[in-house]
Amino acid sequence: MFDLRRLRLLHELSTRGTLTAVAEALSYSPSTVSQQLSQLEREAGVPLLRPDGRRVRLTAQGEALAAHAARMLAADERARAELERMRPSLSPVRIAVMQSAAHGIIPGALSLLAAREPDLRLEVVELAPEEGLFELAAYGFDLVVAEQYPGHTREHRPGLVRRILGHDAIRLALPHGDTARELGQLDDRAWVMEPPGTAAREWATQQCRAAGFEPDVRFELTDLTAHARLVAAGHAVGMIPDLVHGGEPAGLRLAELPGRPRRDVFTAVRSGSAERPALTVVQQALRDAFDAASPSA
Structure with a gap:
């Protein structure tokens, strides 16, 4: 029989691409990962890996077994979810959240969980959405x-299930002394935006271009609270979702963008664990906290 832990390593390798990345993610040494995958090859009776320079790649048999491994891991999660539903205590939940959610949703969700499920252990790590979805x-x-x-x-x-928490309005953020009323009047301002390559940066740049100008981006920051502070201090203008300031934009003046855009804020879980009682409880707390924090929910 295949060892599920070794199948997990093969799945990780198919996802992450290198033995070093697998070792770092699972807190193993690269040699341990290599030894365990070699043992999995002996169990399978076929070559699963082939050298490729300093790296290794999956063979056709390795790719086939990795696909089966994903299904076996999902089945393992479904079995654990069913057992969790049959016992009174909830298993710990580890979640990754984007920065604005860490500020705007998590404190409220933790308060709700403390009242609803005081014994539930929730572990939270801040990660960009792209990285968080990959790690999930x-x-x-x-x-x-x-x-x-x-x-x-x-x-x-594949294998991830999304659920919408709510819709978060995105508005122009201006210093109180700025008299502009619409996006097209901000072609000569200094802008603060997220770094290139992020969905937020690409979207904001397109809004400016649609208004007829290329934004003068002088500040590139991932921290949206820092965006708000730069704007409040009069050094820049920006586009900030409501969730960042909870409807109380201290030091800012907000103006509507064309079309009154909103971003979707969602949770994602693996399909195999979607019915875990602990995840159901956490998702409900996140949804309730979002409703309480976002005036545009």
Whole structure:
């Protein structure tokens, strides 16, 4: 019989691409990962890996077994979820959240969980949506809170189930002394945006271009609270979702963008664990906390 732990290593290798990345993700040494995969090859009776320079790649048999491994791991999660439903206590939940959710949703969700399920252990790590969704598919987390900007769809990874928490309005953020009323009047301002390559940056740049100008981006920051502070201090203008300031934009003046855009804020879990009681409880708390925090929910 195949060892599920070794199948997990093969799945991780098919997802992450290198033995070093697998070792780092699972807190093993690369030699341990290599030894365990060699043992899996002996169990399978066929070559699963082949050298490729300093790296290894999956053979056709390795890719086939990795696909089976994904299904076996999902079946294992479904079995654990059923057992969890049959016992009074809930298993710990490890989640990855984007930065604005860490500020705007998590404190409220933790308060709700403390009242509803005081014995539930929730572990939270802040990660960008792209990284969080990848780590979820690779079994690094149980749940992810991420976002999707209008017209910018995120990759739907196989085996993940999304549920919308709500819709978060995105507005122009201006210093109180700025007299501009619409996006087209901001072609000569300094802008703060997220770094290139992020969905938020691509979306914001397209809004400016649609208004007839190329934004003068002088500040590139991942921290949206830092965006708000730069704007409040009069050094920049930006586009900030309501969730960042909870409807109380201290030091900011907000203006509507064309079309009154909203981003989708959603949770994602693996399909095999979607019915876990602990995840159901956490998702409900996140949804309730979002409703309480976002005036545009």
